[in-house]
Amino acid sequence: MKALIIGPSWVGDMMMSQTLYRMLKAEQPDRVIDVMAPAWCRPLLSRMPEVNQALDMPLSHGALRLGERRRIGSALRGCGYEHAFVLPNSFKSALVPFFADIPQRTGWRGEMRYGLLNDLRKLNKTAFPLMVQRYAALACPADKIRQASDLPELLWPKLEVSRQEKIEAAAQFGLQGERPIIGFCPGAEFGPAKRWPHYHYATLAGELIQRGWQVVIFGSAKDELAGEQIRMTLAGKLRTWCHNLAGKTQLEQAILLLANCDAVVSNDSGLMHIAAALNKPLVALYGPTSPDFTPPLSDKARIIRLISGYHKIRKGNALEGYHQSLIDIKPERVIAELDSLLTPSAEHE
Template sequence: MNRALLIAPQWIGDAVMSQPLVSRLAARGDEVTAAALPWVAPVYRAMAGVREVIELPFAHGRLDWSARRRVAATLRGRFDTAYVLPNSIKSALIPFFAGIPQRIGYQGEGRPLLLNKRLPNPGGRPPMVAFYSALAGGPAVAAQETERPRLQFDAATLERVTAAAGLAPQGYWAFAPGAEYGPAKCWPASHYAELARSLHAAHGLPVVLLGSGKEVALCDEIAAAAPGACRVLAGKTTLIDAMVLIAGARGVVSNDSGLMHVAAAFGIPQVAVFGSTSPEHTPPLNPRAQVIWLKEELQLDCAPCFDRVCRFGHTRCLTGVSPQRVEAALADRLLAA
């Protein structure tokens, strides 16, 4: 049996996109351990095929040279192969310091000494599932539809977490209105509020607002503009519980974000509103998903800009998506389910 260490990416969405790689490795008999930063580790705890999750004690953006050496010392002799998913130099240090015999990753930032099997860097912004899955070798991913991320929780976990939140599975909507990357990815709060009011009036179900502590103010703004319709759980749940709440929702509405990919991996009916980023690069890989992106419809030559803040100050790619359009798309996804 090949003992494999997977060095995980630092973003939730990218972590979700690595699940097909885990599936490939597990299917051929590899014993997979994921080494991940604390805010990403819960994603791997919801992946079949991951035997163990090691939380890495590093701060975002820091080299932490000494800490990486200490962690590597605890891993020496435990693994035969390392798969390094991020392209940075620092992400390849632990497998190198640990003396893992086979260290696989992309050329990245120039890592000839750290990795002994290097794939050439692809041009542009490739689909992330194929990007990660290629590290396993074998045939390339021909189409994203044939290999999409999947996460899972057992029924007992779903019942426990929803009950603790005073909810019932399939008895609420979930919105994820934030995005770590910046406001150019965020559908307006006023639009979320209008949609929440309409869904609550039509179905009588609460709308749960999810996100990190950084998104509490945004979620409070949405809830205040939709009196009685919303429950703000942003900043009040762990990531693992937020994932469970997404898995139990009747439907999900979000921006292009990590929680969008979580919803896709659970196969939840969802609508994803794209602005500055491109669904050609990071779509929700879910047959129950509907993407709304106005690039062609509004002939937006600036899209995708991948900016954090709209350089023109209008964010037409987002403000032009009406709440009524999102509600109709969500209704369509529910019927398709």
């Protein structure tokens, strides 16, 4: 059996989709799974042992480009795919498997994809409240799975990184081995309303550095300023042990460096989901976005959130655009959660 997955276009969603790949492989170990996704996903997919190969989707997230999708699909005919799983809910995402003439094409109904998908599922969002449950349900016959409680035990995302890769990455970025490493992921895709304030991160960093830790800050180029705000808020001597790598790493390098961390503190972000898949002790900080749909999938994750429900807020209501619910999460609370995660009893739960 050879399967083609049309994968999602966001880091967190891509990480959660690994649960589907793991379940398909567990059901049929000789199944060959190829995933078509944007090229930037390759560092993630290459660390998922269930994935045979990553196929680049050259079209941008919002582009229809019907003729190009027809060309891509036609090129896949004769590759032996028997089953396609379409994870995004858009109409255009179902076109390539249709043009590839793959016999069985499974996905949620989404944008009225009648005809494009011939194993079309109607989603009851209440029955499957988590995104990972919705992905996992596609691995099962539609008549067998009516709600999340019908699902078999979910196999959570799990990225593989070798010891040698970790050593080489730490050496490349000058991370010294005499202090344990805690990763900070202070960025968020939609701006400061989803970010824990930089001054709280700085207070936490100062306390941890005085306890013997070193801090590594992760993020994209647009998070570099936030990382520098954290570092420069520290007293001079403490800055020696705070490394701002936001904007200085590619995704592949960030994965390897997160694998070196002994713990991670993160906003709701793609890097949070990567840290969870690396099985790192993780404190996840939520404000207006909700963990009820896309929580970090790890027994070693602790979620801190002081409000309930989902809030469609892109701008914060406090100084520098921060959201008050994140301001109200104090560094002392985060330290307490880290302490509980890192005690020997917590590690063996």
